[in-house]
Amino acid sequence: MQTFTFKDGSIAVGLQNEPSKIANISIDSVTSMNRECDAIWNRSANEFVGKISPDNCTIESRRGGSLYITGHFVLSENSYWTYESGRRADGTYTFGSEKIDPLKLNKARYFTCWMGVQNDEMESGWNFTANQPIHDQGGEIWMAKTGSNPEKMAIRLRNVRWPYGNGQDSLVIYALKEGQEKAVSYAWGEYNAALSGINLRWLQAGCTLNQ
DSSP states (O other): OOOEEESSGGGGTTTTTOGGGGGGOOGGGEEEOOGGGOOEEEEETTEEEEEEOTTTOEEEOTTSSEEEEEEEEEEOSSEEEEEEEEEOTTSOEEESOSSOOOEEEEOOOEEEEEEEEEOTTSSSSEEEEEEEEEETEEEEEEEEEOSSSOEEEEEEEEEEOOSSSSOOOEEEEEEEETTOSSOSEEEEEETTOSEEEEEOSSEEEEEEEOO
16 A cells, blocks of 8 residues: 655644545645555455555655654454554654554444524524434534524534443434533434434434435
8 A cells, every 4th residue: 555645734734623625635735655665454354454664664754864654554344543653763753652552443324414403583493404414433513593692503423432341332412512612411322323313402403324
């Protein structure tokens, strides 16, 4: 697997909060690292395991000197684990470390949701939206309560999987208000549920798994 890097890393800053910026990224935004930095993949049971060997992959740091790059990747049916590190010839790490601590990404499921926020100034009594796409790895849908007392509210959908301990895997739907770090309320069900909903009287929402 060939490895690329951004010519200007600032173009990717904040993508998690402004996904529309992805439209500004093209093949001209990246450059290929040398082919000795290719990741070599092999099948291991029902997974694929990839590795960039630090004995082969060396790049010139923008801060001067050479960096030895290593990477470890695991791709399974439901997750992707990735870890990279860079160290100098004297053994000091500029990113990552000798200990492999991967970023663990779970495969997302996509839902379609409706959402209503109570608004006594509306003839219907509600601000309402429907057919909104969302994923279950922390996806959010925001809408505004209009009128003389405007507010922004949202739902978040998160498939919570516990790697250890007594926590029970659950599909959780959260109610959020702009400016409040913690969720106002939440409800949960089976982690593999195809339907999730919440009714707080002043906010209602329902999400159905896309088939």
